Amino acid sequence: MxxxxxxxxxxxxxxxxxxxxxxxxxxxxxxxxxxxxxxxxxxxxxxxxxxxxxxxxxxxxxxxxxxxxxxxxxxxxxxxxxxxxxxxxxxxxxxxxxxxxxxxxxxTCIRTALAGQIVAKALAPSRVTAIGIIGTGVQARMQLEQLMAVTDCRQVCVWGRQPAALEAYRDFAHALGFQVSTTQDARQVANQCNLIITTTPSREALLDSEWIRPGTHITAVGADSNGKQELDPRLVARADRVVVDSVQQCSQYGEVSHALKQGLLQSEQLLELGQLLQSPELGRQSDRQITLVDLTGVAxxxxxxxxxxxxxxxxxxxxx
Amino acid sequence: MxxxxxxxxxxxxxxxxxxxxxxxxxxxxxxxxxxxxxxxxxxxxxxxxxxxxxxxxxxxxxxxxxxxxxxxxxxxxxxxxxxxxxxxxxxxxxxxxxxxxxxxxxxTCIRTALAGQIVAKALAPSRVTAIGIIGTGVQARMQLEQLMAVTDCRQVCVWGRQPAALEAYRDFAHALGFQVSTTQDARQVANQCNLIITTTPSREALLDSEWIRPGTHITAVGADSNGKQELDPRLVARADRVVVDSVQQCSQYGEVSHALKQGLLQSEQLLELGQLLQSPELGRQSDRQITLVDLTGVAxxxxxxxxxxxxxxxxxxxxx
Structure with missing residues (x-):
């Protein structure tokens, strides 16, 4: 061996x-x-x-x-x-x-970041005005790095709770060649960005549905076990296209699970990522649509x- | 590491x-x-x-x-x-x-053989006349080796299908100091031995209930997944004491599962090995009792x- x-x-x-x-x-x-x-x-x-x-x-x-x-x-x-x-x-x-x-x-970190890249390539709007990152940790960094291969956009707005962590992220993203804004108000990310990645271990929604503008794509990678949640379930229900890495896992504990439990979404509305990748025509239909991908991580x-x-x-x- | x-x-x-x-x-x-x-x-x-x-x-x-x-x-x-x-x-x-x-x-082999040793120490009759081994493979050998620490008996009767494998086992056991008999008729093992270990991947019963004499102890280690079976379910039902390494696993796919499915045994009759080891008074009550242990292997x-x-x-x- x-x-x-x-x-x-x-x-x-x-x-x-x-x-x-x-x-x-x-x-x-x-x-x-x-x-x-x-x-x-x-x-x-x-x-x-x-x-x-x-x-x-x-x-x-x-x-x-x-x-x-x-x-x-x-x-x-x-x-x-x-x-x-x-x-x-x-x-x-x-x-x-x-x-x-x-x-x-x-x-594990890089395969998760590459899933974010794959998803963005498939579903991001044709022109990304700014990338939004929710969170400042390792995954928040790796997602941004891997997005660079699939978008020319070099504007990023990052949300975090700690000023020191936001400053460190600013330095990191600046070194990659990004123009960086930081915020402790997630609404600002929603206002500025149309490609948003959520990367936190939050146990309550960080992004409200009403903040999100038409045409936005959101990839949620944080909710990977019971009790975790980053998105307003009404946002999940509102999306024009909801894609999951695994119907089974996401129905159990992903972002989608909360919307399913509240009856805001039906499991028949879910599209599995592998199906989308095989049939790209199932993806975004216009730059006005909201697309959303729930990644729980599959073996x-x-x-x-x-x-x-x-x-x-x-x-x-x-x-x- | x-x-x-x-x-x-x-x-x-x-x-x-x-x-x-x-x-x-x-x-x-x-x-x-x-x-x-x-x-x-x-x-x-x-x-x-x-x-x-x-x-x-x-x-x-x-x-x-x-x-x-x-x-x-x-x-x-x-x-x-x-x-x-x-x-x-x-x-x-x-x-x-x-x-x-x-x-x-x-x-894995040695922990299985040591479980056989632990079980024999707890449940074998007070005088072992001869050890019976069903099977001639690695586990058949390791079980015999590990039994030597808990019984003075140096008589073994081994059952197998292939004459060459029986001869090889004879040499192995003889080198350990045993007097060895070999057979292709499992009934002979039951006739001669009162401490029997079954070690095969059989998918049908090898030991009939009526062959087994009062006072015998049987340890079955072969049936470790669905479809495997070494013992007549009527023998499992007939035993005065039925011990399992895991109630859950043995009810699913051990020897015990066949007797449970046929309604010959109730799960309330099962004693878990850990309970027996903690409370040895729950074990054999006399040298006339038949005791039986079903080992599926637990993590x-x-x-x-x-x-x-x-x-x-x-x-x-x-x-x-």
Missing amino acids: KIYQQQQIIAAMDLHIAAQRITEGFIAFSQGRVQVPPVQNFLFAAANGDCCIKSAWIEGSENFVVKISSGFYDNPGKGLASNDGLMLVLSAQTGQPQALLQDAGWL VQDAQIATYAMQACLAASAAA | KIYQQQQIIAAMDLHIAAQRITEGFIAFSQGRVQVPPVQNFLFAAANGDCCIKSAWIEGSENFVVKISSGFYDNPGKGLASNDGLMLVLSAQTGQPQALLQDAGWL VQDAQIATYAMQACLAASAAA
């Missing part, structure tokens, strides 16, 4: 190829060609931590993947990152472990990015 | 300590103190393989464990073992991976043996 560390993985990967593989993964998932066993969850209440184990195999492919990812929210006080993780790539022909990717959670993304990361590391080793 | 290979792990472990840890694990499990998420299963039909991912954490303990174990039954034709596996030990305080145990399935065994294996390897490294 090969063992690769985070820095090797980052150096070896071509993110355009990674995005292509993830696109293929979403399509396979929506075609029912992926074995995705139930997610395993642990709760470590005393340590303020949790861990989930996600696994997937695209039927017919050479490898399957098991991912362990954890969040221990008191870790920073111990000098450790809150999030950690690793992925194992195994042979679907012999069961033998092929590679251990000690990415410390980076692959097929892990399977695709881990398999590609292993291949890229192998190729880099061979070339060295 | 420390990485240990199978040979290091085998060399470092004291199996008496391992058995004690597994005993403690069964007790914790039956007390409801173990987080055991649903098992993840893959089926690789074209490659004649399967894989399961089992995870467990004893609440309050320092580590949790994720195990990946696979069976690819065409592997021998490729010069590979059918079974493979690894275990990961992670911190329940910070989420950080602590150790990767590349045991290639050995820890708490993996958590306990992997954590101990890591500690033993660490101690061995420190001493070296």
Whole structure:
């Protein structure tokens, strides 16, 4: 079994190829060609931590993947990152472990950011006036970085609660070449931006429906477990097109779940991302429509990015 | 993260300590103190393989464990073992991976054999006249080895389908110090032995109820997934004491499941192994009773043996 560390993985990967593989993964998932066993969850209440184990195999492919990812929210006080993780790539022909990717959670972050890129490419309005980012953390940064490949827009408005975090984000985005405005009032993001990404672990709506202008696209990546919420359910119901990475997961705990429970939305209105990627004509019909994508994260993304990361590391080793 | 290979792990472990840890694990499990998420299963039909991912954490303990174990039954034709596996030990305080145990399935085999030892110590009749082994594979061997610590009996009768496999088992058991008889008629095992272990992947009953003599103890370890069966359901119903490693698992797919489905047994009659180990007075009442234990394998065994294996390897490294 090969063992690769985070820095090797980052150096070896071509993110355009990674995005292509993830696109293929979403399509396979929506075609029912992926074995995705139930997610395993642990709760470590005393340590303020949790861990989930996600696994997937695209039927017919050479490898399957098991991912362990954890969040221990008191870790920073111990000098450790809150999030950690690793992925194992195994042979679907012999069961033998092929590679251990000690990415410390980076692959999960980047596959989530690439899903945001894929979605923006498919659904963003034809002219992005400004990008709105809700949140200032790692995912807020990676989403902006990955959007640069699919839009020429270099205006960003970022919302956060802490002035220091907003200032740090300003420096980060400025270094990427953006004109940056920061705010503690999410209404301003809605007023200025027509491509908005929400990236927080919020447990209550941050964006009200009435703030959002026609023509806006919104990608929500924060709500990935029970109780989390970033969007007003009326906004979810109001969108002209509601796309989910997984009908099953999003109905359970995504943004969509809140609108479904309140009877504001019917599950028949949901379009799965893989279906959209296979049939782009199902997407945005005009620059007046509001489109909305709810991403909870599906294990097929892990399977695709881990398999590609292993291949890229192998190729880099061979070339060295 | 420390990485240990199978040979290091085998060399470092004291199996008496391992058995004690597994005993403690069964007790914790039956007390409801173990987080055991649903098992993840893959089926690789074209490659004649399967894989399961089992995870467990004893609440309050320092580590949790994720195990990946696979069976690819065409592997021998490729010069590979059918079974493979690894275990990961992670911190329940910070989420950080602590150790990767590349045991290639050995820890699963030995924890299963130690469960057989624990069960025999608790329930075998006071005088074991002869040990009966159904099957000739790896588990058939490891069970016999581990029984030597809890019985002085050195008579064994082994059943198998293939003369060559029986001869190989005879050599193996003889080298351990046993007087060995072999048979292709399972009735002979029942006639001669009062401590019987069934270790096959059979999908139909191998032991008839009427063959079994009063005073016999039977441990069934083969039926670990849907469709597998080694015992006549009437034998399960006839036993004076029926013990299961997990009420939930055994009711789904263990030997017990067949008797439950046929209405020959009620789930109220089942005693969980952890309860028995905590309250030994619930066990065998006389040398005329038939006792029966159905082992499907629970993730708490993996958590306990992997954590101990890591500690033993660490101690061995420190001493070296």
